[in-house]
Amino acid sequence: MMEKWNSGNIRLKQVNETLWEIPKTGGMRVPGRIYASRKMMDGIEQDQSLQQVANVAHLPGIVKYSLAMPDIHWGYGFPIGGVCATHRDDGVVSPGGVGYDINCGVRLIGTSLTAEQVRPRIRALVSNLFKHVPTGVGASKAIPRLSQAELRSVATDGARWAVEHGFGTTAQLDRIEEHGCLAGADTQAVDERPWQRGADQLGTLGSGNHFLEIGVVEEIYHDTAARTFGLHKGGIVAMIHCGSRGFGYQVCDDYLKVTLHATEKYGISIPDRQLACAPINSGEGRAYLGAMRCAANYAFANRQVIMHLAEQSFMETFALSQRELGFNLIYDICHNIAKFETHEVDGKKIDVCMHRKGATRAFGPGNENIPVEYRGVGQPVLIPGDMGRYSFLCVGTDRAMKETFGSSCHGAGRHMSRKKAMAESKGHDMIRELHDRGVEIQATGMRTIAEEMPHAYKDVADVVNVMHDAGITLKVAKFKPLGVIKG
Amino acid sequence: MRMEDFEELDHTADIAVRIRGTTFAELLQNAAQGMMALITGRMATGSATEIRRLEVSASGRDEILRELLSEILYLVATQRVIATEFMVEEIGEQCVSAVFRTFPMTEALAHDATEIKAVTWHGLRVDHDESGYVAEVVFDT
Structure with a gap:
């Protein structure tokens, strides 16, 4: 070699x-x-x-x-x-190893709809989703502004808070990594600022690479797993990608300063200040983990609320009851986390x-941390691609447990800077070009569409195939986007 | 502010910038004004009525720069304003105070805005030579 x-x-x-x-x-x-x-x-x-x-x-x-x-x-x-x-026992925790968008993650939802039903109404559906799910910079007010006490409940209870307030069902909690709530969230460890920044952003997508996408199951690679997840060729799914919004950004920023001091205090040598860290069992390490879990729980609640808003939009567009629509949470995973x-x-x-x-958790079959009904096939691993091509659903394997601590990839990954993407999109009507590829898009601003153009990203199939060939995750299904809303 | 005073560098996932100023105070002003232009996608204009003042302290020039930009970001995120006309009032080895004006971030401005999540520590530097000050900053977007 x-x-x-x-x-x-x-x-x-x-x-x-x-x-x-x-x-x-x-x-x-x-x-x-x-x-x-x-x-x-x-x-x-x-x-x-x-x-x-x-x-x-x-x-x-x-x-x-x-x-x-x-x-x-x-x-x-x-x-x-x-x-x-x-x-x-004797290692460190690093806020930079989680990132600013704490518990940014992906949620995949199945429906009883087919492509034949959705294609003729896709524009109306996208428009309705755009109306109900706030997107863009500083998006807010999806739901009434929460009191400080309610916000603290969100931070400790995560998706369960959302369910208790009418956004979804208790059964859905079992289909979320960690049941939608990281234990050990410490609201006392969160300074005043994250509460301010996150006060009215629950239920919002935000901007950048975050999205809500409607896709059709284009290909099935693993029949048993697809059946287990209730998927069939031609079926319609929805995918939500977002995180903890301003709440998480501020927690990370605050604790980078704390851990920079801790790095010096404990005599830790690091080659980049962004790798600032603290011993897990130090006061600083424990405080960061407590605050980080609050932000992770905010993100779980955020995706739970957005799923509910999306369900309302689907029901309204197709004049279907909740039962007829069959909006079924397949799984929700984190890809920016420390646990x-x-x-x-x-x-x-x-x-x-x-x-x-x-990176995404990718636990193999039989693992007790994944839903009982999925233990025969392994944990669903959700890998969105760019908005023009396709996304994948995979499953974790025993090999992932042995080689990667049960982890896999999380998306396509950019290969072109936003600046270059903006330059290359000049003279292109991206909305028209995506329409010609069968994708209806609605975004708050044209700039996001340009920066997020499909060719700014690697081909997610290449990424997924490496993990498949390495035996870390196995491909289950491929989804082709039909409609997208973005910030 | 000249184009070369706030220059976007190539970075795969985030936004990296090089900022210049003949003095450190000017560099800070250019950094603040440039960051707002990145957020709004243009040199935003509006009826800037409210005058605000910020004071930050930190242990070095690079940290002062990061602190100042972070404070402005927080204000933009929580008050939904555009900040402009930055002027450094006082500057010391470990602190700086600046005044600026703000106006509301309208729906139209928000539509084409870019969200900057944070000012990172990665590759953060401020250098000084005979032509003045030059800094590099990576924003998480």
Whole structure:
């Protein structure tokens, strides 16, 4: 297998067709490992993301490898697509390993509708969704502004708060990672500012790469799993991608300052200030985890409320009852998170703090942390692509448990900057071009549509295929978008 | 502010910028004005009536820059305003105070706005040479 030095002076060793290793050098405590095809690696080498994989390997208590999934790209501190487990007893937690949009994640919903029913009404449906689900910068007022007491309940109860306030059903909670609520949320650890920033944003999508998409099941790769999830070719699904809005951004920003001081206080050496961290068992580490869980719970509640708003829009557009529509939560996953999990490493079970920054949990069949009805096939892994091509549903495997701490990729990953995408979109009527490809889009601003143009992203099929070929996740179904709303 | 005083660099996922100023105070003013232009997608205009004042303290120039921009972001996010006409009033080694005007972020301005989630620490730097000050900042978007 190939071995080379890349332009950033990173030594790269190919382990097999889908896996590369950065050997341990200097202050790295473990090697780095990146899942990618040879073709993808040529692109990955163009930015600073490999250096970031090596930087993460410096964190105290890191276990086994600093990992990156094939949608890896240049982030701040951690690469996007980065996975890092640190020992719960003597490791660190890093806010940069979660990111600003704490518990940004994806929710997949099945329906009883077919493409034949939806295509003729897609424009009306998109318009209705756009009316009911606030999008864009500072989007607010999806639901009446919450009192500070209610907001604190959202932060401690997550999706359960939403269900108790009429947004969905109790049964849906079992179809959400961690049942839609991270235990140990500490509202006392959240400063005044996140509450202010998140006060009226519950039930809103926000802007950037966040979206609500209506798709049709175009291809089934795994019959048993598809049946288990209630999917069939030609069926209609909805996908929601968003996170904790301003609440989470502010928690992360506040705690980067706290952990920068902690990094100095505990004498931790890091190669990038954005990797600021604190020992998990220190006051600073515990406070960050308590505050981060509040933001994660806000995000779970946010997606739960948006699902309800979307259901109302579908019912209104197609004049269907709730029962006739069959809006059925398939699964909801986080892809920016830090959580305690137990994993088997070198034959021993150990407790770790899993950082997934632009990476998805992908637990294999039989795992007790996934819904009972899914244990035969594995945890659903939701991997959205760009708004013009397709998205995928996969399942986690035993191999993921052995190699990646039960983690997989989270999306296509950009390969073009927003600036370049804006320049390339000049002279193009993106709405018309997407319409010609069978996708109706409504967005708050034209700028988002230009920045999020399909070709600004890698082909998500390449990303998903690497994980499939590596045996980390298996493809179940492919969805083609029919309609999208964005910020 | 000249074009080269706030220059967008190529960054795959986020927005990286290089900011210049003949003095550190000017660099801060250019950074604040440039960030608002990034958010609104243009040099936003409006009837700026309200005068506001901000004071930040931090332990170095790079941290002062990050703190100032973060404070403005927080204000924009929570008060739904556009900030403009930044003027540094006082500047020290570890603190700065600035005055500026604000006007409401209208629906029309919000439509074409870009959300900046935060001012990151990644690659944050402020350098000084004979031509003045130059800084690099990565915004999470």
